[in-house]
Amino acid sequence: MSTPTISIEQARESLKTEFDSLSDKKQILRSKTLEGLMANLKSLPNEEKASYGRDLNALKGEVIGWVNASEAEAQELGPIDVTAPFDSNTPENMRPALLSTKLGSKHPIMAELEYIVDIFSRMGFEAVESRQIDDDYHMFESLNFPEGHPARDDYDTFMTTDGLIAPAHTSTMQNRVLRQFKDNLENGKPIAVVIPDRVFRNEDVDVTHEHTFHQFEGVYIDKGVTVGNLIATLKTFMSEYFGQDLKAKLQPFYFPFTEPSFEFAIERPASLRKGTTEADMWLELLGCGMIHPNVLKAADIDPTIYTGFAWGCGIERLVMMKNNIEDIRHFQAGKLDFLRQFS
Ligand code: FA5
Numbered sequence: 001m002s003t004p005t006i007s008i009e010q011a012r013e014s015l016k017t018e019f020d021s022l023s024d025k026k027q028i029l030r031s032k033t034l035e036g037l038m039a040n041l042k043s044l045p046n047e048e049k050a051s052y053g054r055d056l057n058a059l060k061g062e063v064i065g066w067v068n069a070s071e072a073e074a075q076e077l078g079p080i081d082v083t084a085p086f087d088s089n090t091p092e093n094m095r096p097a098l099l100s101t102k103l104g105s106k107h108p109i110m111a112e113l114e115y116i117v118d119i120f121s122r123m124g125f126e127a128v129e130s131r132q133i134d135d136d137y138h139m140f141e142s143l144n145f146p147e148g149h150p151a152r153d154d155y156d157t158f159m160t161t162d163g164l165i166a167p168a169h170t171s172t173m174q175n176r177v178l179r180q181f182k183d184n185l186e187n188g189k190p191i192a193v194v195i196p197d198r199v200f201r202n203e204d205v206d207v208t209h210e211h212t213f214h215q216f217e218g219v220y221i222d223k224g225v226t227v228g229n230l231i232a233t234l235k236t237f238m239s240e241y242f243g244q245d246l247k248a249k250l251q252p253f254y255f256p257f258t259e260p261s262f263e264f265a266i267e268r269p270a271s272l273r274k275g276t277t278e279a280d281m282w283l284e285l286l287g288c289g290m291i292h293p294n295v296l297k298a299a300d301i302d303p304t305i306y307t308g309f310a311w312g313c314g315i316e317r318l319v320m321m322k323n324n325i326e327d328i329r330h331f332q333a334g335k336l337d338f339l340r341q342f343s
Contacts, residue, residue, distance in 0.1 A: 199212075
């Protein structure tokens with residue numbers, strides 16, 4: 001039985017000495033010592049090969065580790081972490097605080113969406129999620145936009161080749177919730193539903209327009225509901241959301257699915273008033289109106305007995321106004337500096 005002329009322990013020491021003296025550290029991988037160890041392995045009896053081979057592999061791994069560490073050091077780089085939320089070439093002092101020391105947090109839109117639903121649930125509204133793919137009937141027909149209606153152009157969105165539609169607003173849910181909660185009316189209760197979700201538009205993106213954003217729809221139906229109830233509901237929500245009493249005004253507008261239709265503007269919260277002109281005082285937030293009789297009929301609700309109102313509000317714009325955010329594109333940019341301000 002032959003024994004190795006050099007033990008693994010001795011080999012490690014002589015390799016380390018050789019490594020330290022090399023200017024091109026990679027040369028160590030071609031070292032005579034390593035080659036000698038390989039030759040030893042071949043000459044060993046079979047029963048000793050396995051354990052010697054394991055030790056030799058471990059030593060080779062160690063040597064490769066020395067080479068990698070010296071290369072990283074030469075380039076002033078740490079070991080590469082592909083999950084790092086920054087370019088690993090960024091110098092230490094310019095890196096964002098390490099995520100490992102801090103948990104992630106909810107996206108501000110999701111957090112605000114939950115807060116909005118919470119306010120409405122305290123006002124007696126149920127919450128129903130919208131959907132992110134829909135059809136022509138719910139996007140247009142049921143909302144009193146017949147085929148060829150010019151107002152369809154205002155809701156230009158994305159469509160699959162099978163005619164499925166990425167909804168341009170949360171109003172696509174109106175027909176569904178009217179049908180789902182119709183029994184309420186027969187039992188003497190109102191239909192009161194709030195519907196948040198993501199919506200999509202073929203939009204020229206700018207500081208206040210995104211192609212993908214969030215809305216929340218509100219629907220309220222009962223006997224004898226008037227525009228007065230609509231204003232009171234929205235004002236109550238706004239003062240709760242902004243934490244202060246704000247003046248509100250309605251200005252006439254057009255939507256095929258409401259009659260009359262309005263845009264709802266609020267007196268700007270103090271933090272968002274930049275001057276004293278009319279435009280600086282008022283802020284348009286949402287579209288709303290009294291639900292069109294044809295929309296009620298499409299859900300088999302008798303418009304001669306019941307009336308109701310609906311609104312659709314952009315969540316990003318609401319959050320921008322509350323937090324003084326100057327550009328809507330921050331929300332989808334995935335920039336940690338922006339998101340951390342809300343954590
Ligand atoms: C609508 O979407 C109607 N469905 C609202 C409605 C519902 C009216 C129920 C009557 C009854 P409009 O296109 O104006 O309307 O959008 C409503 C709100 O969504 C706007 O006031 C704004 O806050 C937000 N919004 C619209 N387009 C964008 C966009 N590209 N980026 C960000 N927010 C937007």
